[in-house]
Amino acid sequence: MICPEQLAPDFETEAYVRGKKVNVHLNDFIGQWILLIFYASDFTFV
Numbered sequence: 001m002i003c004p005e006q007l008a009p010d011f012e013t014e015a016y017v018r019g020k021k022v023n024v025h026l027n028d029f030i031g032q033w034i035l036l037i038f039y040a041s042d043f044t045f046v
Contacts, residue, residue: 002008010027017024026034 008026010025012023012025014021015024016022
């Protein structure tokens with residue numbers, strides 16, 4: 001579990017930036033504020 005003031009573990013994911021699909025790493029944003037949003041069950045028929 002991650003607590004406030006702790007760094008999140010690095011990960012890589014795909015993202016769309018200005019209409020192009022790119023790979024991003026969490027470490028690309030060191031020193032910046034970011035907001036991560038996860039959609040559980042997105043694109044499912046539940």
